[in-house]
Amino acid sequence: MRDSKSTARLQAPPPDTTPLNAVEWRVERAPVAYPRAIAEMEARVAGIRAGEFPELVWLLEHPALFTAGTSARPEDLTGLIDLPVFPTGRGGEYTYHGPGQRIAYVMLDLRARGPDVRVHVGRLEAWLIATLAEFGVAGERRDDRVGVWVRGGTGDAKIAAIGVRIRRWVSYHGVSLNVAPDLDHYRGIVPCGIRDHGVTSLAALGVAATMADVDAALRRTFGDIFGVQD
Numbered sequence: 001m002r003d004s005k006s007t008a009r010l011q012a013p014p015p016d017t018t019p020l021n022a023v024e025w026r027v028e029r030a031p032v033a034y035p036r037a038i039a040e041m042e043a044r045v046a047g048i049r050a051g052e053f054p055e056l057v058w059l060l061e062h063p064a065l066f067t068a069g070t071s072a073r074p075e076d077l078t079g080l081i082d083l084p085v086f087p088t089g090r091g092g093e094y095t096y097h098g099p100g101q102r103i104a105y106v107m108l109d110l111r112a113r114g115p116d117v118r119v120h121v122g123r124l125e126a127w128l129i130a131t132l133a134e135f136g137v138a139g140e141r142r143d144d145r146v147g148v149w150v151r152g153g154t155g156d157a158k159i160a161a162i163g164v165r166i167r168r169w170v171s172y173h174g175v176s177l178n179v180a181p182d183l184d185h186y187r188g189i190v191p192c193g194i195r196d197h198g199v200t201s202l203a204a205l206g207v208a209a210t211m212a213d214v215d216a217a218l219r220r221t222f223g224d225i226f227g228v229q230d
Helices: 034-049 117-133 183-188 211-226
Strands: 024-027 056-060 065-068 085-087 094-097 101-107 140-142 145-152 155-167 170-178
Touching (some): 056 211, 094 101, 094 183, 101 211, 117 145, 117 211
Parallel strands (some): 065 085
Antiparallel strands (some): 056 101, 065 094
8 A cells, every 4th residue: 555645755754742642453253345445434534523433543453455546557456366455545556455564444534634645645654663673673764665564685665655645634545555455366466566576474574473463563652653542
């Protein structure tokens, strides 16, 4: 995933220090169908905008599938892996979702936090980097590529993707972090339109983290970046 209106930055944005009520956290134990996730996010965004619901971080996995962002190009769907393809309103190109990948859909009210898409994407990147550091993994930004990357013997590999949509300054969609997915599925697409670099996961890096471990790390690091404490 990536935001088509944003570029990665080498410098982290300032943390969000706006005093706000605690953000709700929700964790799904079973894979969530993509159409259901979109419908629930749309409803939640409307509720946040209307002041009827609190902000939400929704942690889940999807069944194996590809999503096509607003900049997806047909030639980047290779046909080597046959999975369902879902058009989606987030920015960016094709990406993969599936079991073993932690999705965090982040629904925040940017009217209070600062109506700046680039700053929001930068905070998502900083959150992922801080989470990876909890496992001894050095996640990095790249000035020409959105997402979080790690260095390896064969060059850069992407370990986490970012794709956001903003509706009347309430954010949704979010991030995906590769914990232990089937990386072979990525052969079905050119991930985020980037042909020159690979993909990796915590498992591929030799980190034996469970999804519960990752969820705990995401929650621990969230407050430092987004200014919200339990």
